[in-house]
Amino acid sequence: MKKLLMLGAILVLGATAFAKEAAPELENQSEAKVTVKARLVAENLVISDLEGNPIILDFGKVSKTRALGTSETKTGYMVRYVGDESKLTGGDTQKLAMELKGTTGDYVKTAVPVTLAEVSQEKDHAADTFEVTVGLNTYEGTMPAKVDGHDYAEYTGMVFGTLDHAAANPLKEGKGGPTTLAALDSGDYIGFANLKVTINGGKDFQ
Structure with missing residues (x-):
């Protein structure tokens, strides 16, 4: 034993x-887990960032103690036409019209206000918010002809974001009126704008 x-x-x-x-x-x-995903769409005109991903306009870290000046950011966007060019009017010149829609209102050919809301807030309490302005470098463009060896034509532009610290119109949860950025909770804020592109006055895409 x-x-x-x-x-x-x-x-x-x-x-x-x-x-x-x-x-x-x-x-x-x-x-590490690698998440692989794709979104299939039945669209001839596809809008994305320059890498083919969703368009993200990121201000990064913004000091809420600033009462003057602006914080700015920008990113590129890409419009690809993958449909049959023979079905388009306009011959070799395919005109593009770009429009934006902010948090409220209709699509317009100008910069729009976008409300950013606090991502992590107390349960059953409204989120703190503030506004930024989102615009494009141009609201008209021309889609070039398809390049040899590719089955698509490609147009690129820029999206701009501006935060005016003196006029951000921030709202503190529970206060019921405008306050200052300094009074808002620290943390992540997110908002959305929509970009619409119309080719030759025909069907539009978002």
């Missing part, structure tokens, strides 16, 4: 020693 107990102890000690010996190698290894 003692021999069996001794043998068991030796095996346990050996396994422990092996585990400790192998640990340093595992410390230099890691695993």
